Amino acid sequence: MTGSSVSVPGGAPGGAPGEAPGAVPGGANVTPRGTARDDAARRHLWGHFTRQSAWDAGVPTLVRGEGHHVWDAAGRRYIDGLSGLFVVQAGHGRRVLAEAAARQAGELAYFPLWSFAHPPAIDLAERLADLAPGDLNRVFFTTGGSEAVETAFKLAKQYWKLQGRPGKYKVISRNIAYHGTTHGALSVTGVPGFKAPFEPLVPGAFKVPNTDIYRASEDLRDDPKAFGRWAADQIEVLIETEGPDSVAAVFLEPVQNAGGCFPPPPGYFERVREICDRHDVLLVSDEVICAFGRIGSIFACDDFGYVPDMITCAKGMASGYSPIGACLVSDRVYEPFAHGSTTFAHGYTFGGHPVSAAVAMANLDLFEEEDLTGRVKENAPAFRSTLERLHDLPIVGDVRGAGYFYAIELVRDKVTRETFSGDDAERLLRGFLTPALFEAGLYCRADDRGDPVVQLAPPLTVGQPEFDEIEQILRGVLSEAWTRL
Incomplete structure (x- = not known):
């Protein structure tokens, strides 16, 4: 879950650094006291x-x-x-989404994807792969965004081990960026107040500056392209400082949520892609918030012209009518898992749930019908x-x-x-x-x-x-x- 708290009375936290505010004002918008x-x-x-x-x-x-x-x-x-x-x-x-859930529940309410498959998951995986850019043709289902990021984190580490490079385990993300609440995803997260109560976290997570041009130095503030180049280059500086043979992946949201909707400056993602390719580092596009039309396209990397190695997504996939998330994986990253006894020893009981997958398919139908x-x-x-x-x-x-x-x-x-x-x-x-x-x-x-x-x-x-x-x-x-x- 890349979004964590909201401005509603009592529905948001307060007190610890980094929390989003919330307070109960009293009055008609709360359930009356004593009921x-x-x-x-x-x-x-x-x-x-x-x-x-x-x-x-x-x-x-x-x-x-x-x-x-x-x-x-x-x-x-x-x-x-x-x-x-x-x-x-x-x-x-949207009754059509509720009805899709009811139909699927009446036919096959549940079966896991552990060694088995079912039609809703197959159909949704094919549809997402068709919608994704480049060769992101494999879909690993989860039940939400934190699990999708956790999946990408673990997958990146195992991928490099299978490539004979077990030292590539470190991950890079941006300051103030939020990537989820599970221990791995929280380690990728860059919000100190969210992390402190649960430390020590997973080792090897490093942070670079985000793309907040409003708070950039004056010499960069008036030149978005120069600022974008500078911000992207900080990733390369960190990769070279830690050593390219130790860095597995870079996790970036197309538009960073925490801190307040930081869009990428011109040329930023083009430069990041070049840096990742040059140093053999995987690029993960965390689109838990930004996918499914929030920025414009089904996948926001298309809005900004880059093709990542993995996409994490969740929130808008079923418009909230049933929980579901996914990690989309490129052919390159999937390839070493396609042979022999190699297994990604990772999964979730409700990942790719039949009802959720059916609702997601109906939701994507709405996207097409209503453009x-x-x-x-x-x-x-x-x-x-x-x-x-x-x-x-x-x-x-x-x-x-x-x-x-x-x-x-x-x-x-x-x-x-x-x-x-x-x-x-x-x-x-x-x-x-x-x-x-x-x-x-x-x-x-x-x-x-x-x-x-x-x-x-x-x-x-x-x-x-x-x-x-x-x-x-x-x-x-x-x-x-x-x-x-």
């Missing part, structure tokens, strides 16, 4: 990435979704500005320009992203780019923005895993009316936030 369900939630349910004390005033409970809206237990409606958790690409309430990727490509400039209206607010420093995936960075001073930190960030994000945005009817994310941002990733079905509504809610809440500083 049997609220009491049960507070006694028994452990929220993910959640400050559990935030539920003392009541548990925010969502009960229904339709299109790009969700409703809470009190009947209040909210725009789903984050697609649940970067997941619900096709929108809520959801074309819709994103057509409307993305309007989404950007609508959000860029917020530049007139003194608290808005930067608006960045791609496709239907954007962040608004908040600053104390637009000229100096002074950020909020410590108590200021706690007061601004957790104390005001998180509850205020939700109260205003917008479910999104206020995040402080880097500099404070508000993130948006609505369902791919929205258009200009929803862009306008989101902008108006943000304008009102951010304007009030500025008066409270």
Whole structure:
């Protein structure tokens, strides 16, 4: 899971460094205190990435979704500005997806992929391979994004052992990047606050600078191509420092999520691909968030013109109607596993679950029937320009992203780019923005895993009316936030 917490009352964590903010404002958008369900939630349910004390005033409970809206237990409606958790690409309430799940459950509800196969997994693997770039023709199914990254990490290490190069075990990723919660994926992750409670982690994970040009040095800030070259070259510097014979893979998101939607500068991925090829290092495109139309294409590496050796994906594959993820693998990486007794001793009980695979197939049918990727490509400039209206607010420093995936960075001073930190960030994000945005009817994310941002990733079905509504809610809440500083 590459996205970890969201700006909703009680549904996001607080307290430890790197956590995304959350607070319960009270009122109609929580399950009323004292009801049997609220009491049960507070006694028994452990929220993910959640400050559990935030539920003392009541548990925010969502009960229904339709299109790009969700409703809470009190009947209040909210725009789903984050697609649940970067997941619900096709929108809520799509009966065709629920019906696909029911049909498959009635025919074959479960069977593992351990030594066996079933039609939904075969059909989905073939379809994903056809959609993927280059020779990424093998599909290893998981149940989510962290498992997909864990799979790629383990596969890279075994691949090099099979090549007679067991010393190639190190992996490189970017600062502040989030790649998942399992021990291997957490080691690849570059968010210190998420890692500290669980150290020591898997050894051999190293970090390079990310592509946050807004915070780049002044000599690079005004030259995106030069900045992209510099950022890519830091990967080569680290490979050469550690020794090419020790580095197995580089893990990069097409648009980095944590820190606030950092898109790649021009030429960045072309240069990274050259570096990986030169030093015989595998390139893993972590598209757990960015795949399935979030940036525009089914696979976001196509949006930026590079072909990786592996793609990790999950969230949007079934639009959240059933859990599924995958690691797509090139013919080159698969080849040593195709012969004799060689086995990738790795798997998941529910990986490639028949119901999930059937739902994913139906979801991809919707993508084709409604041209959801074309819709994103057509409307993305309007989404950007609508959000860029917020530049007139003194608290808005930067608006960045791609496709239907954007962040608004908040600053104390637009000229100096002074950020909020410590108590200021706690007061601004957790104390005001998180509850205020939700109260205003917008479910999104206020995040402080880097500099404070508000993130948006609505369902791919929205258009200009929803862009306008989101902008108006943000304008009102951010304007009030500025008066409270």
